[in-house]
Amino acid sequence: xxxxxxxxxHLAALRALLVFTVLLGLAYPLALVAVGRVPGxxxxxxxxxxxxxxxxxxxxxxxxxxxxxxxxxxxxxxxSRPSAAGDGYDPTSTAASNLGPESVVDTVAIDPEESTxxxxxxxxxxxAAIGQLDGVDGRRPxxxxxxxxxxxxxxxxxxxxxxxTRVVSVNQTAPATPFLASYEGxxxxxxxxxxxxxxxxxxxxPIRGDAPAEPAVPADAVTASGSGLDPHISPAYARIQVDxxxxxxGAEPAEVSRLVAAHTSGxxxxxxxxxxVDVLRLNLALDREFPAG
Amino acid sequence: MSTTTAGVIFVLSxxxxxxxxxxxxxxYLYRVVSGTRHLKIERGLYRLVGVNPATEQSWGxxxxxxxxxxxxxxxxxxxxxxxxxxxxxxxxxxxxxxxEAWNTAVSFVTNTNWQWYSGESxxxxxxxxSGLAVQNFVSAAVGIAVxxxxxxxxARSRTGELGNFWVDLTxxxxxxxxxxxxxxxxxLMLGGVVQNLSAGTEITTxxxxxxxxxxxxxxxxxxxxxxxTNGGGFYNVNSAHPFENxxxxxxxxxIFLLLVIPFSLPRVFGRMVGQVRQGxxxxxxxxxxxxxxxxxxxxxxxxxxxxxxxxxxxxMEGKEARFDVSNSATFAAATTLTSTGAVNSxxxxxxxxxxxxxxxxxxxxxxxxGGVGAGLYGLLVLALITVFxxxxxxxxxxxxxxxxxxxxxxxxxxxxxxVTPVLVLIGTAAAFATGNNSTALNVGPHGLSEVLxxxxxxxxxxxxxxxxxxxxxxxxxxxxxxxxxxxxxLPIIFVLALAGSLARQHPVPASEGTLPTHRPLFVGMVVGVxxxxxxxxxxxxxxxxxLAEGL
Numbered sequence: 124x125x126x127x128x129x130x131x132x133h134l135a136a137l138r139a140l141l142v143f144t145v146l147l148g149l150a151y152p153l154a155l156v157a158v159g160r161v162p163g164x165x166x167x168x169x170x171x172x173x174x175x176x177x178x179x180x181x182x183x184x185x186x187x188x189x190x191x192x193x194x195x196x197x198x199x200x201x202x203s204r205p206s207a208a209g210d211g212y213d214p215t216s217t218a219a220s221n222l223g224p225e226s227v228v229d230t231v232a233i234d235p236e237e238s239t240x241x242x243x244x245x246x247x248x249x250x251a252a253i254g255q256l257d258g259v260d261g262r263r264p265x266x267x268x269x270x271x272x273x274x275x276x277x278x279x280x281x282x283x284x285x286x287x288t289r290v291v292s293v294n295q296t297a298p299a300t301p302f303l304a305s306y307e308g309x310x311x312x313x314x315x316x317x318x319x320x321x322x323x324x325x326x327x328x329p330i331r332g333d334a335p336a337e338p339a340v341p342a343d344a345v346t347a348s349g350s351g352l353d354p355h356i357s358p359a360y361a362r363i364q365v366d367x368x369x370x371x372x373g374a375e376p377a378e379v380s381r382l383v384a385a386h387t388s389g390x391x392x393x394x395x396x397x398x399x400v401d402v403l404r405l406n407l408a409l410d411r412e413f414p415a416g
Numbered sequence: 417m418s419t420t421t422a423g424v425i426f427v428l429s430x431x432x433x434x435x436x437x438x439x440x441x442x443x444y445l446y447r448v449v450s451g452t453r454h455l456k457i458e459r460g461l462y463r464l465v466g467v468n469p470a471t472e473q474s475w476g477x478x479x480x481x482x483x484x485x486x487x488x489x490x491x492x493x494x495x496x497x498x499x500x501x502x503x504x505x506x507x508x509x510x511x512x513x514x515x516e517a518w519n520t521a522v523s524f525v526t527n528t529n530w531q532w533y534s535g536e537s538x539x540x541x542x543x544x545x546s547g548l549a550v551q552n553f554v555s556a557a558v559g560i561a562v563x564x565x566x567x568x569x570x571a572r573s574r575t576g577e578l579g580n581f582w583v584d585l586t587x588x589x590x591x592x593x594x595x596x597x598x599x600x601x602x603x604l605m606l607g608g609v610v611q612n613l614s615a616g617t618e619i620t621t622x623x624x625x626x627x628x629x630x631x632x633x634x635x636x637x638x639x640x641x642x643x644x645t646n647g648g649g650f651y652n653v654n655s656a657h658p659f660e661n662x663x664x665x666x667x668x669x670x671i672f673l674l675l676v677i678p679f680s681l682p683r684v685f686g687r688m689v690g691q692v693r694q695g696x697x698x699x700x701x702x703x704x705x706x707x708x709x710x711x712x713x714x715x716x717x718x719x720x721x722x723x724x725x726x727x728x729x730x731x732m733e734g735k736e737a738r739f740d741v742s743n744s745a746t747f748a749a750a751t752t753l754t755s756t757g758a759v760n761s762x763x764x765x766x767x768x769x770x771x772x773x774x775x776x777x778x779x780x781x782x783x784x785x786g787g788v789g790a791g792l793y794g795l796l797v798l799a800l801i802t803v804f805x806x807x808x809x810x811x812x813x814x815x816x817x818x819x820x821x822x823x824x825x826x827x828x829x830x831x832x833x834x835v836t837p838v839l840v841l842i843g844t845a846a847a848f849a850t851g852n853n854s855t856a857l858n859v860g861p862h863g864l865s866e867v868l869x870x871x872x873x874x875x876x877x878x879x880x881x882x883x884x885x886x887x888x889x890x891x892x893x894x895x896x897x898x899x900x901x902x903x904x905x906l907p908i909i910f911v912l913a914l915a916g917s918l919a920r921q922h923p924v925p926a927s928e929g930t931l932p933t934h935r936p937l938f939v940g941m942v943v944g945v946x947x948x949x950x951x952x953x954x955x956x957x958x959x960x961x962x963l964a965e966g967l
Contacts, residue, residue, distance in 0.1 A: 133488060144492075151594065155601050164605050167608050167610075168611040168635070170610050170612070170631060180620070181619055184608050190623060213628075215536055219761075219764075219765065222858065223768075224721075224766070224768055224771075224862075226724060228859075246724060246727050264727050265726060343732055348656070349735055351653065
């Protein structure tokens with residue numbers, strides 16, 4: 124019996140798919156799993172796990188949060204970058220923030236649980252907190268002194284044009300003090316929870332302020348990585364943490380700097396990527412050499 | 417060395433490596449698709465599949481074979497996803513529900529690899545390695561096969577025969593994709609990419625917290641994800657994940673892998689039509705567009721315009737410290753210039769104009785160099801449109817590599833070009849008309865960009881995203897699934913029909929009036945036509961999104 128053409132075609136397709144599934148979907152990956160067991164590859168294919176004193180303490184490639192149960196930084200450790208993976212550095216829910224470059228207006232809801240922070244406010248808050256923790260200037264452009272985005276909603280009498288009728292600092296609520304007393308002669312108000320000043324016609328106006336163009340707290344310290352698992356920080360971010368870590372461990376800053384240098388990699392081949400500091404292994408080395416009292 | 421210098425050397429080293437392999441690798445690909453000998457393993461495969469490798473197919477039969485194979489693949493993958501909880505290595509995860517399974521099945525069969533889900537919390541290891549990764553191979557082979565069939569249309573005369581789909585599929589998989597993948601996977605493992613079947617290792621961190629170090633057969637999937645311009649990450653964060661892309665050199669290698677086949681296929685075209693200079697002209701168009709796009713993306717990202725990048729001092733949100741701004745921007749451009757869609761950083765947080773570039777790259781139809789196969793056939797269609805426009809200007813019948821471009825050919829080329837703009841613009845409009853744009857994470861113009869990006873990515877079979885938007889709803893999964901399906905197979909049908917029409921023609925000898933299609937003039941014209949067509953089509957939509965935000 125001859126099958127109709129279209130049916131023969133689909134049967135061949137099904138057979139082809141099954142054959143390729145066995146070849147490419149089972150033989151190929153499982154053979155590579157087997158190859159991954161050979162010495163030299165075994166540690167890497169298993170996840171580059173690090174052991175200290177006989178217990179596995181992490182992966183050399185996966186960053187960790189060096190925070191306590193409440194999420195506060197543990198000061199004797201170098202801190203990792205902010206992370207959007209779960210509650211921070213959770214490999215079972217990797218993520219980036221995905222907030223855009225003009226995410227500058229917080230949602231201030233009446234129920235604080237429903238409030239969300241704009242990316243700008245997150246950056247400002249992180250910068251202020253790190254500045255305080257590490258004793259450096261935490262100010263940044265477009266940030267208020269109290270660590271939120273310095274953004275005004277400016278209302279004009281004819282919408283986009285005309286005299287200014289009202290100005291609201293959209294990310295600040297009572298009991299804060301508006302970061303500007305007045306804007307072009309109009310007194311700046313604080314935002315009221317539950318109000319949508321953009322929908323009401325306010326023009327979003329970020330205010331640069333007088334913060335230095337090159338903030339003391341580096342860029343990687345105030346931004347979440349793509350993976351949420353970034354194992355590295357920049358040498359600049361490590362540098363501002365040295366004094367604090369040394370103090371907490373009763374060590375000389377120069378000694379801590381030496382360890383930082385030992386865990387810093389330059390650009391591979393001189394041009395690939397960026398110089399980085401391996402945070403987990405640096406902290407392990409600190410625990411070994413300067414166990415905190 | 418300054419950041420900018422390092423970034424420039426990174427791009428130049430990639431360009432040099434691609435230029436170095438273009439000829440030898442292109443020649444190898446040429447021998448694979450035009451040789452007459454069958455390997456022993458291939459003969460075994462043909463017997464198992466039940467096809468006669470000696471027969472040739474007309475364009476209609478070839479197209480039906482492509483569609484039959486893809487239809488069976490969608491159904492198989494759909495069933496696989498729906499039943500994953502009954503299978504080995506499912507890690508205790510739930511079955512994938514209907515609209516989700518439809519979307520993912522279509523996504524991987526169409527070489528898109530759009531992902532509404534997080535790999536680590538949705539899919540078991542078996543579905544990933546025996547379902548999705550198999551499609552990473554064969555969907556790539558389908559794309560190359562269709563491109564080769566079109567080139568046969570140019571190269572052959574007075575025949576209806578375009579080759580044998582099963583032979584093309586098998587040879588490309590067995591002789592090209594599989595060996596490079598085996599080698600590449602081992603190299604990636606040396607860099608630290610994991611390859612195991614572990615369900616995860618629970619560890620206690622230095623500060624007493626707990627962390628689960630995830631496992632999986634990642635290296636075997638990572639390599640073909642790039643090489644086949646698929647792009648679907650094993651984990652949610654794709655090539656930003658240290659287990660998918662651990663080092664700065666694996667990052668270089670992954671970009672190289674996703675560019676190498678598309679940039680070598682023009683050589684196959686040149687060899688098959690018997691004029692290698694025609695292949696050089698095509699690769700020149702690809703290289704000009706690609707270099708311009710990579711440069712612009714880098715400039716926009718490194719200059720860091722926008723309120724948040726200014727506050728931060730660099731466009732570092734969503735980027736890994738090891739890749740920094742420049743190597744991330746280069747990856748973003750490469751992944752959207754091809755149909756890959758893998759990401760090593762998150763485009764949603766890019767500067768407004770830096771984030772527009774991936775969108776523009778996809779809107780070009782992904783031709784510079786484009787997806788494996790799809791880039792070549794897309795650019796050949798644009799070349800036909802260019803000779804047609806040039807023919808109109810000088811009042812002569814347009815010709816391309818010895819074939820007359822008549823009404824029938826131009827109809828197929830025009831239909832081909834129209835598919836994706838129609839899908840993108842109608843899809844975006846439909847999302848707003850039905851209120852489904854409300855799942856965007858960001859507000860204002862950036863919210864529109866998220867919707868526009870989603871439809872651009874799905875319709876062009878890219879798979880990257882402005883990932884803030886939530887697309888796991890039935891509406892989004894259905895709509896984007898349709899865009900991926902139509903955006904893949906309508907162009908393929910038009911290309912094969914075009915190939916059939918070209919193959920039937922008598923060759924036209926070149927004459928005084930023939931426009932030389934290997935000279936810089938023609939290269940410039942194709943670049944111009946491409947840029948103008950795309951600008952006219954998409955500028956209004958871009959003006960409402962990234963341009964409104966960034967200017």
